[in-house]
Amino acid sequence: MIRDLELAFIKIHILYHADKEAVFGVGLMEELARHGYAVSPGTLYPTLSKMEAGGLLTCETQIVDHKQRKYYRVTPEGRQLLNAMREKIKELYKEVIKS
Ligand SMILES: [Zn+2]
Structure with missing residues (x-):
């Protein structure tokens, strides 16, 4: 159960960071x-692929230090979802933290 909940938070983090700049796995x-989530490559990479398949992220491969690296950016659909989540986080924060 905790993994399900954490995975949802992780996805929101990914959307947030991929909206600010291109992000890559490592x-x-x-x-x-840094935020306290221990995410293995075995969890992160399939999550990124699913988010890409779901139209939330785009992926572009670049060569860095002679290695291929996949960079992800948010799509307009992903940004829309991020904004919807912002409202829900605000509401959740008001209840769970502030009350
Ligand atoms: Zn972050």
Whole structure:
């Protein structure tokens, strides 16, 4: 159960960061670790693929240090979902944290 909930938070983080700049797997793992989420490549990469397949992210492969790296950016649909989630987070925060 905790994994389901954490995965939802992780997805929101991914949308948020992919809206600000192009993100890639290792960078996201470091960023998520900073927020207290231990995400393995076995969880993160399939999640990114699913979000791409679902039309929330676009993926572009670039060569960095002679290696292929997949960079993800949010799509307009992903941004719309992020904004909808912002409202829900605000509402949740008001109840769960502030009350
Ligand atoms: Zn973050």
